[in-house]
Amino acid sequence: PLDPASSLPQSFLLKCLEQVRKIQSDGAALQEKLCATYKLCHPEELVLLGHSLGIPRTPLSGCPSQALQLTACLSQLHSGLFLYQGLLQALAGVSPELAPTVDMLQLDVANFATTVWQQMEDLGVAPALQPTQGTMPTFTSAFQRRAGGVLVTSHLQSFLKLAYRVLRYLAQP
Amino acid sequence: ECGHISLSAPIVRLGDSITASCVINQNCSRPGLDSQILWKLGAELQPGGRQQRLPDGTQESTITLPHFNHTQAFLSCCLTWGNSLQILDQAELRAGYPPAVPHNLSCLMNLTTYSLTCQWEPGPETHLPTSFTLKSFQSCQTQKDSISDCVAEDGQSHCSILRKHLTLYQKMGIRVQAENALGTSVSPQLCLDPMDVVKLEPPMLWTVDPSHEAAPPQPGCLQLHWEPWKPSLHMSQKCELRHQPQLGDANWTLEGPLPAETLQYELCGLLPATAYTLQMRCVRWPLPGHWSNWSPNLKLRTTEQVPI
Amino acid sequence: ECGHISLSAPIVRLGDSITASCVINQNCSRPGLDSQILWKLGAELQPGGRQQRLPDGTQESTITLPHFNHTQAFLSCCLTWGNSLQILDQAELRAGYPPAVPHNLSCLMNLTTYSLTCQWEPGPETHLPTSFTLKSFQSCQTQKDSISDCVAEDGQSHCSILRKHLTLYQKMGIRVQAENALGTSVSPQLCLDPMDVVKLEPPMLWTVDPSHEAAPPQPGCLQLHWEPWKPSLHMSQKCELRHQPQLGDANWTLEGPLPAETLQYELCGLLPATAYTLQMRCVRWPLPGHWSNWSPNLKLRTTEQVPI
Numbered sequence: 001p002l003d004p005a006s007s008l009p010q011s012f013l014l015k016c017l018e019q020v021r022k023i024q025s026d027g028a029a030l031q032e033k034l035c036a037t038y039k040l041c042h043p044e045e046l047v048l049l050g051h052s053l054g055i056p057r058t059p060l061s062g063c064p065s066q067a068l069q070l071t072a073c074l075s076q077l078h079s080g081l082f083l084y085q086g087l088l089q090a091l092a093g094v095s096p097e098l099a100p101t102v103d104m105l106q107l108d109v110a111n112f113a114t115t116v117w118q119q120m121e122d123l124g125v126a127p128a129l130q131p132t133q134g135t136m137p138t139f140t141s142a143f144q145r146r147a148g149g150v151l152v153t154s155h156l157q158s159f160l161k162l163a164y165r166v167l168r169y170l171a172q173p
Numbered sequence: 174e175c176g177h178i179s180l181s182a183p184i185v186r187l188g189d190s191i192t193a194s195c196v197i198n199q200n201c202s203r204p205g206l207d208s209q210i211l212w213k214l215g216a217e218l219q220p221g222g223r224q225q226r227l228p229d230g231t232q233e234s235t236i237t238l239p240h241f242n243h244t245q246a247f248l249s250c251c252l253t254w255g256n257s258l259q260i261l262d263q264a265e266l267r268a269g270y271p272p273a274v275p276h277n278l279s280c281l282m283n284l285t286t287y288s289l290t291c292q293w294e295p296g297p298e299t300h301l302p303t304s305f306t307l308k309s310f311q312s313c314q315t316q317k318d319s320i321s322d323c324v325a326e327d328g329q330s331h332c333s334i335l336r337k338h339l340t341l342y343q344k345m346g347i348r349v350q351a352e353n354a355l356g357t358s359v360s361p362q363l364c365l366d367p368m369d370v371v372k373l374e375p376p377m378l379w380t381v382d383p384s385h386e387a388a389p390p391q392p393g394c395l396q397l398h399w400e401p402w403k404p405s406l407h408m409s410q411k412c413e414l415r416h417q418p419q420l421g422d423a424n425w426t427l428e429g430p431l432p433a434e435t436l437q438y439e440l441c442g443l444l445p446a447t448a449y450t451l452q453m454r455c456v457r458w459p460l461p462g463h464w465s466n467w468s469p470n471l472k473l474r475t476t477e478q479v480p481i
Numbered sequence: 482e483c484g485h486i487s488l489s490a491p492i493v494r495l496g497d498s499i500t501a502s503c504v505i506n507q508n509c510s511r512p513g514l515d516s517q518i519l520w521k522l523g524a525e526l527q528p529g530g531r532q533q534r535l536p537d538g539t540q541e542s543t544i545t546l547p548h549f550n551h552t553q554a555f556l557s558c559c560l561t562w563g564n565s566l567q568i569l570d571q572a573e574l575r576a577g578y579p580p581a582v583p584h585n586l587s588c589l590m591n592l593t594t595y596s597l598t599c600q601w602e603p604g605p606e607t608h609l610p611t612s613f614t615l616k617s618f619q620s621c622q623t624q625k626d627s628i629s630d631c632v633a634e635d636g637q638s639h640c641s642i643l644r645k646h647l648t649l650y651q652k653m654g655i656r657v658q659a660e661n662a663l664g665t666s667v668s669p670q671l672c673l674d675p676m677d678v679v680k681l682e683p684p685m686l687w688t689v690d691p692s693h694e695a696a697p698p699q700p701g702c703l704q705l706h707w708e709p710w711k712p713s714l715h716m717s718q719k720c721e722l723r724h725q726p727q728l729g730d731a732n733w734t735l736e737g738p739l740p741a742e743t744l745q746y747e748l749c750g751l752l753p754a755t756a757y758t759l760q761m762r763c764v765r766w767p768l769p770g771h772w773s774n775w776s777p778n779l780k781l782r783t784t785e786q787v788p789i
């Protein structure tokens with residue numbers, strides 16, 4: 001496996017950190033609106049619904065700072081972002097008040113996934129084929145799309161929190 | 174679907190009651206364990222849910238909110254789950270009033286855009302999305318030959334009917350219809366010919382250019398010249414002039430009726446060596462129309478009295 | 482159709498020649514009588530029409546305008562009819578220049594609308610309807626994965642590419658293409674990552690509220706506090722502060738680099754009991770970006786020197 005710190009360009013790491021902070025602020029804005037407008041403020045209240053809708057979570061296990069395997073970590077980071085990009089797209093049709101915020105979040109996540117994929121290609125560790133989206137949960141009511149928005153954003157924020165820690169570790173001079 | 178709320182009606186009159194029922198299907202409740210279904214209105218728990226197990230094993234709770242007096246709120250169907258409360262479905266409740274009959278419907282014909290703009294008083298707030306539509310017909314007696322609807326923009330109490338929909342010089346019948354989820358109401362009909370409700374812009378009022386070869390004005394007289402508003406040149410009009418000396422709280426003196434257009438008009442009987450404010454307005458005449466506003470002030474000074 | 486004009490080309494370069502021919506069919510010319518076909522350019526008769534009778538009995542006239550130097554004119558084909566001149570057909574002629582290569586293409590990323598606005602200099606007037614289109618591609622090397630065209634509004638030399646068409650943090654290739662009836666020209670490619678051309682708005686600069694429990698400022702010092710522009714909070718930045726005593730034509734003194742955000746910063750080394758003007762600006766750093774403009778003036782006064 002690649003030596004973690006040396007092989008990643010500093011500009012890539014700085015861009016990733018910037019993109020994570022932007023996505024976190026997009027996510028916070030969406031969570032704020034879901035709470036203020038629809039009183040859906042606590043993801044813990046939607047765990048049961050999440051199970052029944054089949055909203056997946058994605059690990060970042062290849063990235064713990066002790067035994068960092070860079071290729072595995074980058075590829076998990078990318079596939080996690082790719083999954084969240086799909087989940088956010090599945091929320092399409094959410095209410096007009098939320099749609100601009102969900103669109104911005106989805107575009108920022110998609111662009112971050114591209115940044116990681118581009119770096120994997122530059123390092124020659126990218127798989128030959130671009131990943132394809134698995135089956136996504138189907139949200140059949142306005143409430144399910146809102147609840148899905150709360151759960152997906154909450155999972156995404158935890159995923160990004162871990163990613164940010166890893167990227168900061170890698171970006172240390 | 175874990176849970177599903179069905180409502181007696183998603184939109185009710187303010188103060189009416191709303192009944193909701195929530196059915197939790199088996200794959201969401203733990204087998205053998207009777208989870209309790211709870212209701213939340215916004216963030217507050219609502220007592221009074223009546224729960225029962227249906228023959229097919231699903232659980233249902235029904236609740237009636239006797240006097241629903243929020244204009245908008247979210248009702249959540251929740252399930253106790255260990256020591257947490259799981260939200261399984263959420264329905265938006267809205268309450269308000271059916272639209273009152275719109276009143277004070279009036280229209281003005283705009284000769285710049287050649288569109289007929291009608292406005293009305295919408296009546297009290299309904300708290301519900303309410304659409305206002307101008308319904309107009311080519312005649313005042315029958316409701317056939319309807320003209321295409323003019324739907325007011327959200328929150329606006331006016332709408333403009335384009336020229337191509339108008340038959341000028343013919344009477345048309347106009348009503349405004351207000352509609353929301355709780356009902357529809359229609360204003361009394363306004364019967365008018367668009368050209369009879371033209372709103373003129375004020376005429377242009379000048380003093381005659383002294384360098385003009387015309388003789389200078391007599392003491393206590395002013396020489397004036399005016400022109401009607403260009404887009405109304407084809408309409409025969411009459412006008413009125415008013416003047417007021419700039420002395421304390423002098424009143425306006427009215428001169429009229431005056432022809433719509435003169436090359437030169439001598440206004441006499443004024444105080445010599447005094448500053449005057451003059452204004453003019455016109456109206457379509459003898460055919461019906463609305464007076465224009467008064468023109469902007471024209472300030473002039475009468476000449477000194479020549480010592481005899 | 483009585484008469485029909487056909488042109489060598491409806492649009493030519495200014496100064497080039499245009500050839501037109503006009504065919505008059507029989508039902509428009511009186512049998513047996515050879516009517517003369519005349520040409521008018523605008524209102525002026527044009528000599529030099531060569532007329533002939535075609536085998537099928539129709540009459541045709543051909544004319545060549547050697548150096549057509551109007552940007553626009555109407556060419557009419559006329560027939561002498563008794564002592565009147567009858568216009569039978571009319572063609573619009575236009576002349577101008579092919580578009581020059583647009584230059585000085587530059588772009589700025591707007592963090593409020595999240596769109597990339599590019600502007601360019603169109604080059605000399607072409608006198609012809611000329612469209613400008615931004616052609617952009619996901620990469621600077623290849624022209625595959627093109628992004629949807631951004632067509633500038635008439636007469637405008639800028640266009641904004643919407644967020645959904647942009648892949649932020651990736652290089653993209655942008656060219657502007659100018660096109661009219663006489664040709665097309667394309668600018669050199671601009672290769673950039675939209676995030677590297679963000680234009681920041683200035684930071685907010687305040688003095689620390691004296692009622693705050695913090696100790697009052699030393700003589701010759703000022704206590705400041707600033708915050709970067711909200712939409713750029715996620716970008717790491719560095720800032721610069723400049724200050725100038727309000728004394729005659731004192732120069733600015735620059736302090737920096739300063740961190741993008743501080744709760745409290747003490748600026749010392751100033752003249753006591755003197756009014757100062759302060760301004761601040763920031764730039765994305767260490768990643769590339771454009772400096773913001775200087776913030777609006779903050780006017781503060783340093784405290785008196787305590788007599789020792």
